[in-house]
Amino acid sequence: MTNISLEAPEVVRGQPYPGAPDNWKRFFTFSTDHKVIGIQYIVTSFFFFLIGGTLSMIMRGELITPDADLVDRTVYNALFTMHGSIMLFMWTFPVLVGLGNYLVPLMIGARDMAFPRLNAVSFWMVPVVGVLMLASFLVPGGPSQSGWWAYPPVSIQNPTGNLLNGQVLWILAVAISGVSSIMGAVNFVTTIFRMRTPGMTWFRTPAFVWSVLGAQLIQLYGLPALTGGAVMLLLDITIGTSFFAPERGGNPILYQHFFWFYSHPAVYVMILPVFGMFSEILPVHARKPLFGYRVIAASSILITVVSGLVWVHHMFASATPSWMRILFMVTSMLVAIPSGIKVFGWVATIWGGKIRFTTPMLFALGGISNWLFAGITGIFLASVPIDIHVNNTYFVVGHFHYVLYGAIVMGIYAGIYHWFPKMTGRMYYEGLGKLHFALTYLGTALTFLPMHPAGLMGMPRRVASYDLEFAYWNVLASLGGFLLGLSTLPFILNMVSSWIRGEKVGNNPWRAYGLEWLTSSPPTVENFEELPLVVSGPYGYGRNQPLVGNTPNPGLTEFPESLTAMQSDEL
């Protein structure tokens, strides 16, 4: 079989533009390589994760005592506003776009995203957003202090009277972030629809790609609604129109509809790719196919649809009529079904497998267990009477931090560890990784579990001071918060030192199925020598089937062990 030599189609390969640097400097250029952009996204957003985390630790410092004695109340309000905004717009969204950017073209066998230059422009807006957010600390009157919801009328109130104030900068930052996200979404959707390699039918497409598609479709239908609301809010603040200003006849509740129509589905924009990563990581480290792959893949799209119909559950205590409360209670509860399908599928995937507790596997398993808990408290919150008691309390804060930190951040860590050898060609240090996992898991529980009882007792969220009865839970949560801060240190140490001098491990250290593992580590520009021709579905563990029809494999010369044997059988 080796003596047949067919001329491979000649590939024009090279740098994105002539003279582009091929070393670390490329990460500081306007590179159009999706892999460079992916890493740019991940590293930039991690930097802002540290900033957002610092803000949260100052907040936990304030809350370790009942009185408002560490920072002024206005400062506290600015802290939680900017903590939320930075964590969402500068960390969770961009880091997941980064992972998607890196992985989607590799997983579907494309050479790049559909619009590489647009991709680069989308990325370079992110630092601009970050600078605007941080700059708002320096303007007179300080940054926005109305929470990341920016609910009017509080967000319209402007104590300094300046046109250039924290709230206006905040809206500008969110608007730029929105433009960047829409451009990114157009890019992802086009790439996934049109750039899948020959043979990669929809039901051969990895679950991660499905979940990214689901998430990006939400961006496309949801973000414009928020943009509409933000434009009206900006006009209210600057020009003095009356859309949401009650003293001028406006309706502040309408803003809440605009806001949540996007911002609830936005949670699924963040959790869906993480679900996708769980679905990729579990089969690799349990050596079993993803259980119920088709249903898990399709349930991502189901979530995309249902998530557009649930937003009013954030407004059960607003002036919402009863029929709306009941209707949206039912739709919100329905989200449990696609989520449940995924969780059950994951448990069945590891069941009877050959599980190895690598760091990515630990983070994925930890993330799933946290998600299970957060999903159940989510059903509590969907129930109208329960929500009437606990909404806007620390119960909600505990719930969504279990989602965001417990499931999403842990999932992001899982993804970074899992694909670290692919991105760098080197292996991270397992010991540091496990230490990181232990600290993160304990820190999450210690920080966010105590928030639930505090909320049930009636502690409102966003308070700078609170009654003595809540002190116990808050001290625990503060200690946990500092532990979480500490937990990032082994991660940073691990990433930096492994990238510089970690052990070189070849192209497929996990013996994983998937197109991204067929190419070199790190993949060359344009990813594949020749485009792979996919001949079977993903997750072929234990099945003795080749994934691609090309020989030699489309990446480089090295075969993954598990594929070599079966391919020589086959051919």
Add this chain to the structure above:
Amino acid sequence: MTAERVISQDVEATVRQHQEHDAAGNSKFGFIVFLLSESVIFLSFFTGYIVYKTTNPDWYPPGVTGLETREPLINTLVLVSSSFVIYVAERYLHDKKLWGFRIFLLATMAMGGYFLLGQAVEWSSLPFGFKDGLFGGMFYLLTGFHGLHVLTGILLQTLMLGRSFISGNYDNGFFGVEATSLFWHFVDVIWIVLYTLIYVWQ
């Protein structure tokens, strides 16, 4: 096995050929996705308009009872017919008749310009401003945001007109013109909804 490989490479080569030369197809797909997304902004403004109108029985500024519909109707007719004009321009381009394309594109631009002018005249004659209550705010928001899109459309058309004088501009297809035309139809459809909401439903 050899046959399989040959076929696979064959298929692969064709599809890759197709893929790498179908950048224009990608662009068109992406542009349509973008327009669908953009329409949601308008949709949210329309929703806002409907909510305000139905929940506030007297939302006109004092002294205002309704809007004059005659001039806006003429404006509407001009804008809507310009959609057909730009279609004709596109047909000429398909047939490689560049001058026909340029003339009809210019006509589209003139009609768009007329629409904007009519809009400006209407704005200046109205007795209320942006800050006059919910109706004033909504009216100027909707017409203004749409007007910005019309302006963008005209600028795109200007660009396309200019580029038509570059020789060899259409060697790789004319996605730019298609997108401009698509955008113009989009702006028209939005206007029809907008006109119905603001002027017809009073």
Add this chain to the structure above:
Amino acid sequence: MSKLRAILIMTVYAILVTLASIWMAKQSYSWFPPEASAESKLLDDLFSLFTGLGTFIYLGVIGPFLYSLVFHRARKYDMSDGPPIEGNTWLEIVWTAVPLVLVLTLSFVSYRTYEKMAVRGPMELVHLHLPQIIQPAYAAPFDSTPQQEIENAVETAPIEEIDVTAKQWAWVFHYPKQDITSTELHLPVNRRVRFTLRSEDVLHGFYIPAFRLKQDVVPNHEIDFELTPVKTGTYRLRDSMFSGTYFAANQADVVVQPFNEYQQWLADAAAASPTPAFNQAAFEYSQANDQEGATKDNVVVRGWDTIPPASPPVVNYAPKHEPDSPPT
């Protein structure tokens, strides 16, 4: 043999999980403040049901999950793959259908609880004298006492009407019949109370944790809100919707007292002449801005400009001190 063992393990585990769920459901009552209103009992029952089911689902999933993690580990040099099981249609149908039935049931139970609370939808401004929902036709899945209490309260006495005004950052309670104002909310026990909620500036949240009830207060929008206190004592009213700088300090005490004491309090208050009440926000603001040099020296990090608080409300009855902390 191994099949029998599996069935045995599963049965034992199911029993344990059920017991744990029942225990948690009972335990859940202790996670709340005192049950000071009839509505709070309804809520606590519902919450207990959710807690029991939630525990059952959590343990039901986490058990097999942990079992698998313990017993299905790869041996050190075992490079082989697990069995290539890709799915099981029946299993997938079951775990789609069961949650569906479950959440629909939970929705229905929640709906009935909500109806029984009869807190009034905020946009339903029509004043009905007897909440229609309180009818024997709705058999209670739980203890029917709270429902009975609401019904008794509605039947035995006229509904007490109280106007509530929220502003940045104070609560003012106005008793229209006696035309008196207070910054402390006094309520008669076992009587239905109807609040009319108003805001003077921004959104606020009317939230009394001991009553388990909450309603946002929207400017330009009168909202009716009803509840039935059933336990005397002092509780805390908190602003639950973020309302700006002194949001956290925007609290008031709620005193539920026997009807005669309540009447007495009303009479005393009517006799008193209006005086400015203590207001935490105004106090802190004046501390921060009045004294030269002493600006905000009570905090480590200084702040930015704020919307000035409304001046302390002038009311007939003002507690002489800061609000009491509720009993812990």
